[in-house]
Amino acid sequence: MLKDFIEDKIRISLSDKSKSKFFELDISKLVLSIPNNPDHGDFSTNFALINAKALKLNPFELAREISTLLDNEDSDLFERVTVEKPGFINFKISKKIYHDFLAEVLIKGENFGSFPLNGKKILIEFVSANPTGLLHLGHLRNAAVGDSIARILKFSGYSVTTEYYINDYGNQIRLLGESLKSRVMQKLKIESKIPEEGYKGEYLLDVAELLLSEVKSDDLLSKDYEFFSNYAIKYLINEIDKDLKDLDINFDSWYSERDRIHNTDLLSKTRNLIKSVQGLYEKDDAQWIKTSEYGDNDDWVVKKRDDASTYFMNDIAYHHDKFQRGFDNIVNIWGADHHSHISRLKASMNLLSNDSHKLNFVLIQFVRLIKDGRDVSMSKRSGTYTTIRDMLSEFNKDLVRFMMVSRSSDSHFDFDLDKCREGSDDNPIFYIQYASARINSILNKDEVVKFTESQVDLSLLIEDKEINIIKKILNFPDIILDASNSMSPHKLAFYLQELSALFHSYYRETKILVDERELSGARLFLLKSLKTVFTNGLTLLGVSSPERM
């Protein structure tokens, strides 16, 4: 990374005892940032401002001394080093450095912006919608954000496992089975009512139809609800997976609650473990866990009066299992409506002496669908939601995925359908893909120069707009790191829009394929580098980069 490279150079200069009198300063505090105002150079640092007090020096004077030292040190690196008002040191990087770093972009290709394996293992769980219906809008943002975070983490050097927790056990599943059975009976003209709390959506009619085509109706009459539950789960998981694949989301692991928690001794083992550290007590005929002693505000029931374990107990067992599987970081992407579970789950992991710092959460705020200025997130037919399938029948995957990651997950998000239709000015993904397509179009027209990457003179790229594009390209790895550390794919989305803007502006002003072959070659190299960044960046967001539009 260019920034690291320069920071290192500065650190080396400052800590050189023979030349520098600042070698006692804590150089780990040296941070370069990119100033808003281009007059302040390519990078700047507040290092002198931070350290002035400790040295009992005037910050401006300190900055001056440091800058003089650096300016003399490496004339190849800096075009100039200046000092501004309170004590900022501003660096203008020489064009040669930019050209040198640009040359590496195409060598790295699809790995440009990525980081080598760091040996850390991350488990990231997301979507995990109950298999009692199709995926709907509420799951869409979770899916898009979760998958993009997983891709970004992987790209930045982590070994990532994505996991979908299948809630295929318990009351809801019984109701699902009974509801399906009821639908089958209705098809057979046998009077049957869906349970009060059951699943009344019409999709179960389709499942019933399918079931009747596969199994003789006489045989079905004698089946209990479990048979129907199993059939419905299998069907619905398959449908969910289909929708996810349409979004280009593939899970590494599907974790069945029934198989892994209830049909094993995991639950009893976990319970015994809690008991072994005196973490359980009986009250009101129920069993409670002492989470209040481990960082939560309350204790919680883990076994109900009827002897069944609570959902929370199952979740403790599941997360304990996650810890046992040896991950360095366990990430849950949750809807914001589950935020209250965080503190009790963390407290439980503390109690089990798992390192709860390894357990992290990304909370996703709600999305509202807006159509004709009104909230249409829920359809008029009560109980049915806008499904992902419905969304994808009207909007393509690229648009949907990009929109879902283009805002901070902390923000509520209004998705205005009318503003996102094809050709709309309010459709940012087209803007980015169009940039990428324009580049392709030029690259395809290059019959004259017959551009080859090896023989190109990048020092011909001297226009301001060219240098600005190079700077932005070289900033890509920093963006990846930032998006990865903060698990915020929207930072990448914003970056790609900014990069597109730089390109479009450059494109309108500058002819790429000109008579001077050398110059064309250098510009084609720049464009190909841009294309690399677009492709790499969009891929991380699960968005394609079409060859033409």
Add this chain to the structure above:
RNA sequence: GCGCCAGUAGCUCAGCUGGAUAGAGCAAAGCACUUCUAAUGCUUAGGUCGGGGGUUCGAAUCCCUCCUGGCGUACCA
């Protein structure tokens, strides 16, 4: 009541581990196609960063407090 998130331009939102004159897109007004894709570009206008205190060289950013909106506060999952 308590907890989490949000409140920044007319609208939708970035910026929040403190930095220099607060940004982008859309909408508004005006301009630019005999050119490698005008799904574009270039101008202009638009702000008491919810209110009030505090911390310091410096606050949209940190602390306190109040107001508004969303979500949550089960022996449901």
